[in-house]
């Protein structure tokens with residue numbers, strides 16, 4: 100049975116937890132969480148002269164940011180047609196523009212900080228699982244061109260071999276603006292950049308209590324207490340009871356990935372000739388891409404977050420899914436399996452805002468590689484400018500569970516998992 104081993108962690112020296120620096124007594128901003136969001140925020144705040152400490156429960160970059168698929172994607176989790184219906188054209192356009200800006204932000208940071216993480220605009224391929232899904236992609240392409248002046252390209256079923264060495268799909272849509280990177284290399288580079296800007300990073304400093312005094316927060320951690328004028332909560336799917344009001348608005352959902360052995364060059368080229376970031380149209384979706392000749396194949400194989408059981412079952416489920424898509428990989432050795440936790444809000448939207456001096460950016464719904472980096476930076480800028488209420492992602496309510504039936508423990512996940520399977524069957 101395969102045990103959790105995160106492939107990306109073997110490609111970079113992740114920040115260690117040796118020689119931990121002491122906590123400062125007082126800072127301008129205490130950032131809780133050291134993924135893309137927290138580190139991008141810390142970098143921006145420190146660059147503008149704010150004294151900032153990043154407090155991390157585990158090791159720096161430990162969360163979803165060093166475990167994900169590394170896909171920097173255009174758009175939001177919800178289709179833009181739905182976003183327009185819910186929020187109107189004007190706001191939908193601003194939100195979509197943020198998604199484009201988010202990829203530019205990653206590109207800019209990678210360039211400015213010289214982060215060696217293989218960032219490349221290789222585009223994404225959204226592959227249709229059923230013929231009627233391809234009809235929906237045709238509508239989507241037309242809609243995106245008309246409403247957002249954003250051109251994507253359709254790949255008819257008969258031309259799929261130019262994009263993917265698989266007969267499993269019924270056409271696809273290509274968006275050339277998206278890109279890919281190695282997430283662990285990127286988060287480790289962001290950590291270095293935040294430190295170079297003057298932020299201090301504190302591993303093994305889980306925040307256990309937050310109290311708001313008259314002027315400052317008292318931030319209690321496992322390694323001591325500090326005072327902070329403001330707090331930035333960047334804990335995504337690992338948001339816990341210390342920030343209970345936010346925890347009750349976030350559903351933690353597991354996502355899992357396997358990585359094969361290094362494949363022969365010609366086989367890798369056959370599987371994905373253009374090295375796209377690939378995902379499909381299912382509710383229980385699969386996402387996959389190559390990295391350095393390995394197939395990195397992920398999916399929501401189990402709904403519960405990562406533990407020994409969900410990781411072991413996911414390895415088997417994902418291998419089966421991978422071989423269904425790519426029968427050529429029947430004999431390829433799976434060398435790695437790992438899981439991480441996604442953060443979903445009840446409306447599937449990302450939310451930023453402030454609750455009594457406590458800022459947050461949460462609810463990435465599997466779109467946090469570029470968006471987390473971007474919101475870390477732009478929410479930090481809004482903190483400094485005092486205009487968080489004007490941020491495009493602060494223009495709609497951050498809903499709690501319907502009827503208040505949720506205290507942060509997702510009892511309904513098995514039902515949600517079944518519901519998605521049913522939807523995939525009928526839709």
Ligand SMILES: Cc1cc2nc3c(=O)[nH]c(=O)nc-3n(C[C@H](O)[C@H](O)[C@H](O)COP(=O)(O)OP(=O)(O)OC[C@H]3O[C@@H](n4cnc5c(N)ncnc54)[C@H](O)[C@@H]3O)c2cc1C
Nearest residue numbers: 132134135136156162163164167168170306439466467468
């Ligand atoms: C398997 C997987 C695949 C994914 N694939 C993609 C993809 O291809 N593209 C994409 O855009 N997104 C993807 N995502 C989502 C993306 O990884 C996340 O949206 C993003 O990393 C969130 O970054 P973050 O900095 O907000 O949070 P995280 O990186 O999750 O960091 C949160 C941190 O907060 C810390 N923390 C929690 N509570 C406390 C506390 N009390 N005190 C101190 N620290 C605390 C945690 O230890 C954790 O390290 C994927 C996620 C997973 C799990």
